[in-house]
Amino acid sequence: MTYNPKNIFARIIAGDIPCNKVYEDASVLAFHDISPKAKVHVLLIPKAPYQDFSDFTKRASLEEIAHFFKVAADLAQILEVEAPGFRVLTNKGADAGQEVPHFHVHLLGGQRLPIL
Numbered sequence: 001m002t003y004n005p006k007n008i009f010a011r012i013i014a015g016d017i018p019c020n021k022v023y024e025d026a027s028v029l030a031f032h033d034i035s036p037k038a039k040v041h042v043l044l045i046p047k048a049p050y051q052d053f054s055d056f057t058k059r060a061s062l063e064e065i066a067h068f069f070k071v072a073a074d075l076a077q078i079l080e081v082e083a084p085g086f087r088v089l090t091n092k093g094a095d096a097g098q099e100v101p102h103f104h105v106h107l108l109g110g111q112r113l114p115i116l
């Protein structure tokens with residue numbers, strides 16, 4: 001399967017569709033999920049076209065990967081969920097229910113989350 005450049009997150013990165021932005025730098029973008037599953041529900045995406053977690057970890061440089069996850073950790077501070085706790089997760093593929101074929105992690109918190 002090849003990356004679909006018309007997926008909704010690609011269109012957000014291109015500026016064709018708005019998002020409720022939390023953080024942006026040269027290589028990553030974070031924004032509030034449009035259909036939040038917790039009081040805090042933010043999505044973090046790389047700007048480069050990676051389809052899912054496997055694609056990202058295979059093709060991105062170690063520097064890109066480290067930066068991405070450091071930003072995820074920084075976001076927990078920015079969103080004030082670091083101390084009470086939070087969850088970071090990613091869905092890859094059909095069995096996990098991945099809806100948008102552009103790699104993203106969900107950062108969830110702000111409340112007691114259901115045990116997985």
Ligand code: AMP
Pocket residue numbers: 008017019031032033034035036043090091097098099100101
């Ligand atoms: P996943 O099932 O892991 O692919 O998650 C995709 C997430 O993207 C879901 O939680 C959706 O609510 C969210 N989503 C879809 N479209 C948008 C959008 N335009 N802005 C913000 N979040 C979105």
